[in-house]
Amino acid sequence: MRQLVPAAVVPLVLLATACSGEPAEPHTVVYEVSGSGSIEWIAYITDGRTEVRETAPTTPWTKTFTLPAEGTQQLELLIKPAGEHSLEASIEVDGTPLTSSASAGSDGGGTMSLTGELKGD
Secondary structure, eight states: OOOOOOTTHHHHHHHHHHTSOOOOOOEEEEEEEEEEEEEEEEEEESSSSOEEEEESOOSSEEEEEEEOSSSEEEEEEEEEEEEEEEEEEEEEETTEEEEEEEEEESSOOSOEEEEEEEEOO
8 A cells, every 4th residue: 555645744844843942053253363573462352241351462362262142242352562563353253254453563552453243143
């Protein structure tokens, strides 16, 4: 005896899987500074609100962390060069560039500032 399987079963299974309420994947954030010259300090936000400051870091410098997929998170990377420098900085989210900046100078004046906002799913 032949058994018939309705064609509508496959789309319903896929729909049920897609709407199962699985939590969204967290975002991977990468802060990166490269180039040459001295850096007085680097400050950054890792959880959308808490600032961390590192004194006298060397390049290349990278910080990688995850943020939840829900909610809105503020991203910020500040670099204070010290003396002659040629620096590049970037923020990536899930492997995609969010923002970048470059700075070159001989007096170390100024601060490189990269900011962005990560909106949750």
